[in-house]
Amino acid sequence: MLSLIKKQGIYLVPTQYTSEDSLNNLDNPAYWKGHTRAEYLKTLKYADAIRSAQRNLANSDVKVVFGTDTGLFPFKYNWKEFPTMVKNGISPLRALKSATSTAAEMLRYPNIGVLAVGKMADIIAMPGNPLLDISLTGKVDFVMKEGFIYKQ
Numbered sequence: 001m002l003s004l005i006k007k008q009g010i011y012l013v014p015t016q017y018t019s020e021d022s023l024n025n026l027d028n029p030a031y032w033k034g035h036t037r038a039e040y041l042k043t044l045k046y047a048d049a050i051r052s053a054q055r056n057l058a059n060s061d062v063k064v065v066f067g068t069d070t071g072l073f074p075f076k077y078n079w080k081e082f083p084t085m086v087k088n089g090i091s092p093l094r095a096l097k098s099a100t101s102t103a104a105e106m107l108r109y110p111n112i113g114v115l116a117v118g119k120m121a122d123i124i125a126m127p128g129n130p131l132l133d134i135s136l137t138g139k140v141d142f143v144m145k146e147g148f149i150y151k152q
Contacts, residue, residue, distance in 0.1 A: 016084045
């Protein structure tokens with residue numbers, strides 16, 4: 001299936017953080033108190049298939065685009081999709097590109113997603129190199145949008 005997705009030029013938005021959270025809590029009854037029994041049983045039934053699909057995606061050349069299931073968890077945790085992708089075998093560079101250049105390509109926005117002369121660039125600064133430690137994506141120092149720096 002992944003080879004067909006690649007061949008057709010389809011972009012995949014895996015949103016792995018929410019499923020990873022559920023998989024990591026299969027043996028935690030307190031976690032499942034806020035969920036239906038059917039949701040728990042479905043996650044339990046398909047846990048191995050989900051993990052296999054994540055590995056297969058990481059080993060493929062399919063174009064991955066960053067996305068989240070915001071609404072299932074607070075917006076401030078969206079960044080956790082990055083370390084989840086990396087934990088599941090996607091390289092840090094591919095994960096970062098999924099939210100920048102690959103996302104811009106999918107949306108057909110040629111002037112965003114890269115740092116280059118003549119392009120629009122919003123920049124996020126973090127205290128280190130996310131290619132070496134992807135969890136730094138959750139420690140944003142500031143955002144520069146349209147030339148203005150925003151800090152909390």
